[in-house]
Amino acid sequence: MQNSHSSDPESELLVNGRALRLQVPPAMPLLWALRDVAKLTGTKYGCGVGLCGACTVHLDGRAVRSCVTPVSGAVGKQLTTIEGVGADALGKQEQQAWRELDVPQCGYCQPGQIMAATALLRATPRPSDSEIEDAMSGNICRCGTYQRIRAAIRRVAGGGTP
Ligand code: FES
Ligand code: FES
Numbered sequence: 001m002q003n004s005h006s007s008d009p010e011s012e013l014l015v016n017g018r019a020l021r022l023q024v025p026p027a028m029p030l031l032w033a034l035r036d037v038a039k040l041t042g043t044k045y046g047c048g049v050g051l052c053g054a055c056t057v058h059l060d061g062r063a064v065r066s067c068v069t070p071v072s073g074a075v076g077k078q079l080t081t082i083e084g085v086g087a088d089a090l091g092k093q094e095q096q097a098w099r100e101l102d103v104p105q106c107g108y109c110q111p112g113q114i115m116a117a118t119a120l121l122r123a124t125p126r127p128s129d130s131e132i133e134d135a136m137s138g139n140i141c142r143c144g145t146y147q148r149i150r151a152a153i154r155r156v157a158g159g160g161t162p
Contacts, residue, residue, distance in 0.1 A: 011071050015040070016084025026072035031055045033071050034081060042082035042111050046140070053139030056112040056119075057081050063119035063135075082111035085118055090156070094118050097152040105143035113139050117153050126157050 008023045015038065024033050031048075034040045034057070043066060046054030050068040057066045058080040059073070085091035094114050097103075104110045113136070120127055120135035127135065132153055141149070 011075055013071070013074050013079055014077070015079045016081060016087065017078075022071065024071055027070045029067050030057070030069045030071055030074050030079075031066040034066060040081050040083055044108055044111055046109070046112075051138070051140075052109070053112040053116060054109050056115040056139065058085070058115060058119055061119065061122055063116050080115075082115060085115060090121055091118055093156045094121070094152070097155045101148050101152045101155065103145055103148040103152050105141075105145050109139065109141045109143075110145075113141065113145075113149050117149070117156075121153065121156055127153070 008025050010021050010023050011026060013020045013022060013033075015034075020038055022033055022037050024037055029048075031043060031045060034043050035045065043057055044054040045067065046052035048067045050065045053065065055066040056063050058064070059069070059077045061078070061080075086095050091114075094117055098110070098114060103113075116136055116139045120132065124131055124135075129150075132150055136149065136153070
């Protein structure tokens, strides 16, 4: 894992609506910068190679894997993490549906699931089952909460019904 040094350049990121200056190598994975430097630990480390979705955040509203996105790739964009996703109505509805349907089991994958689901519903407010499948199939849940995740997405998309 790369560490930050005082000789590193400063990168200014816009994280959850706030400017954040980080002195880290520009090539450092965004996930490391968020968790280890900014101490925003809601975004989780799963595989580290873009295959599990645990580290999903939004850049300009689109879901990206922060483990394979360099810090430099987030400069000049709106970066949203699980800590900030509830700031707007859609993110709030997602979190509420997750609570109402008791979606999480161990919970580890769920920040990434919520981020992926929110990006899906922002782009496609009424997704078909196959669009939900396409958008969510890269987010792994070792506890197998897939049915509840998809029910929560359908509940938000349908305005309250599962
Ligand atoms: S930790 Fe980033 S996709 Fe698995
Ligand atoms: S709730 Fe445990 S990995 Fe998804």
